[in-house]
Amino acid sequence: MTDTLKIASWNINSVRFRIGIVEQFLKNEAPDILCLQETKTVDETFPADAFRQLGYVHQVLNGQRMHHGVAIVSRVPIAEDDRLDWQANGEARHVGVRLGNGLRLENVYVPAGGDIPDRDLNPKFGQKLDFVERMTRWSEGLDVPTLLVGDFNIAPLECDVWSHKQLLDVVSHTPIEVEALGRLQAAHGWIDLGRRFVPPPMRLYTWWSYRAKDWAASDRGRRLDHMWASPAVAEAAVAHRVYEDSRGWLKPSDHIPLLTEFRL
Template identity: 75%
Template structure:
């Protein structure tokens, strides 16, 4: 008998500042596993109780003060606890676990990369590219391990992943060099981009809208920065994928919205 399992990923942009919408999301959607990025909190002050009250008794946290931070909250047992430093500077940007069925979940928060797409002028951009190169090295060694790689990749790789390909070509998150390096990451382990499996290009599929827009929904200048990839054996078990777009209109939202994939294992 197959068992359904839902996995969500969400850049929450400070979990303590968004407790109201986190609680509402858990009530309305209740995914089995939630991967958070940009929690912006040390482990000792993470709001663990809120999640435990809703059945998320298995928690793996990798936080730091004020910045970055990732977490995996689960209703089912999760094993192991990997924290890979692809930034090579100690920032909390990855946490990985294993489910009892053998599937690994790797939750990653790729650096945004600053504003100027030039590593000489903007060292943050170089750090982003180097981060992804280290991810490629890691990904190339996974061999036959069933794996889900999810999180805020901070790259919208396809022309239809942004509101205007022409206007964003020189904007960090959609530059050719970023799209090329993300393509090499995908090729390094033949990852399946589950979003585009269920919503083939050129369908609209945004997960992020800037705070700068007066009316995010009306202007709809979105980008697909959040992704869920998986090895082909896991992708075959996926039965649905969706972006929970209405959350962007909730009170005091993150600029990202959750993505959810459901599996039948």
Template identity: 70%
Template structure:
């Protein structure tokens, strides 16, 4: 059996926040770090810095100033795949195969703008279409897989600070929740966050920068996720959300998630 500790984090610019990634490494020492919203094209990604941290292997799909995903690993990775689920060339996915046969997919689903109507807001339609393309991919998936990332959807009523007040707010609208559920059902994905932190227990991964102190009113949402193929979920031995990271120096508005799995 091979064991992996895998971290996932929307870092909101890898070059602006290397110090908190370094703190994550000091505190948790993950084998693999999946980053979203790196905001760095591949040719300016700080690969030397990552190597010095102990992550010699990189799978990158970057874009100048926007989006971008990357996987940093202490172990070799194969078959770097980049799906264009946005269908416009945006860098929002990278996937690899790890030793032991495990597939690891890292995705940054679009936020979807502010208006939950595809006619008034094309970004919202793009988000729903992105999820539908993921679903078509997922229906054909045959390998044991873990998919992680910023899904930009809080699916359960207890995944937001106020279900009633956020029903018409992008990230928690019924159509987004329904679309994400179709994706989940397409492969019988197991939501590891709620496997280890059962509903209705509080679990948030994002707090807006608009709140100077996110702890005062705690208006969080669970936008970040780690899901596993059903045959793999029983081999996941731990899952945690690192909420203290939201208070680190110059933080991301998201916090890291960590899982441990044996394959």
């Protein structure tokens, strides 16, 4: 049997409030590493013991009170590598680690960008575009095998949203965001693992709004969460899954976890 490494990513929308479903996911799927976004807690109140009890003794945290926050918890040794301020304002939106096999794992939470897709009318939208541009410049200089995961807050393809036509003017699917993400992907030759395993035009969503009375019935989803790999890393990927049923768990996040399995 081939040895594999399983890496998961999940915008949990408050890790303390939703620790129950995090534990459920870890017990069911047993990833080796879990990258979390929007943890919404400072490092001192991160539920570290709950993860340790399940074997995730290696933890790298970059927390922030009430908003943002990212973390990587692991059953295999990891070493903290970087905390990049792509927002250029001190927000806790990134943490990176290196694994013993030389893989660089970067966990990012891209800003949502507000409601109006106009840099002049909505500074948050400009900040989002600038964030992606800084990631693009960083990607150009990468020279080691890297896996970039997280909540990108952009659904790039027409089949990544429930209605391409109705969402063209909605932040997360506007042409300017899609073009920015395309430049980011080209800057390092990133391979979109989600669409490698679930090719277009197949439906693939990772987020459903809390506003829907019945998220599953309306199914107005978007693919905001991604796993991108350097070409050599992508070649080692043997499976990719999204856990859509978790959107219906008790006290769910509006995002669902993704998991990619790699051949060692």
